[in-house]
Amino acid sequence: MLLSLVLHTYSMRYVLPAAVMMGTAPTYVLAWGAWRLLSALLPARFYREVDDRLYTIYQSMVLFFFENYTGVQVVIYGDLPKNKENVIYLSNHQCTVDWIIADMLAIRQNALGHVRYVLKDGLKWLPLYGWYFSQHGGVYVKRSAKFNEKEMREKLRAQMKAETPMYLVIFPEGTRYNPEIPKVIADSQSFAEKEG
Numbered sequence: 001m002l003l004s005l006v007l008h009t010y011s012m013r014y015v016l017p018a019a020v021m022m023g024t025a026p027t028y029v030l031a032w033g034a035w036r037l038l039s040a041l042l043p044a045r046f047y048r049e050v051d052d053r054l055y056t057i058y059q060s061m062v063l064f065f066f067e068n069y070t071g072v073q074v075v076i077y078g079d080l081p082k083n084k085e086n087v088i089y090l091s092n093h094q095c096t097v098d099w100i101i102a103d104m105l106a107i108r109q110n111a112l113g114h115v116r117y118v119l120k121d122g123l124k125w126l127p128l129y130g131w132y133f134s135q136h137g138g139v140y141v142k143r144s145a146k147f148n149e150k151e152m153r154e155k156l157r158a159q160m161k162a163e164t165p166m167y168l169v170i171f172p173e174g175t176r177y178n179p180e181i182p183k184v185i186a187d188s189q190s191f192a193e194k195e196g
Helices: 002-011 015-041 044-069 099-107 121-125 129-135 149-161 182-195
Strands: 087-090 115-120 139-141 167-170
Touching: 015 044, 015 129, 044 099, 087 099, 099 115, 099 167, 115 121, 121 129, 121 139, 139 149
Parallel strands: 087 167, 115 139, 115 167
Antiparallel strands: none
């Protein structure tokens, strides 16, 4: 009986991080909203600096749980640049938490607040998070013929014009890699070969 209780408790280990992250999200969004209103009278760079700091605080908590609480072993190798720099992070979409790898790299360069994502359009409907990601500089794209390239270019140009420091995270395939669907893999490899 005691062993069953221990195993059940262990299987519920994700409840605490989920509760903390979801429980603090409304407070975070409220603080961000207050800052957004207050900063309306200030130059945009002040808003962006505090927004990046708020984002860093929240994402640091997410990273803490992911790296320390879940028991996942993370191995990062290679050299990170000594100075902060703009980064385009391009990757195949392997699993649901791929985005956290970009956060792990950014925090080690003290640039976590600078992470911006190109996200699939459906994520904008996530409560609290969806709308905020757009406000933080994320770009939503549709994965169909309705993709508005002009809108995306304008948003990215505005970020460049404002000289926003950025880790731009893009998953160009737009969907998670699934080895059980060989046609998608073959099409992807064919496209890559065709494009050189």
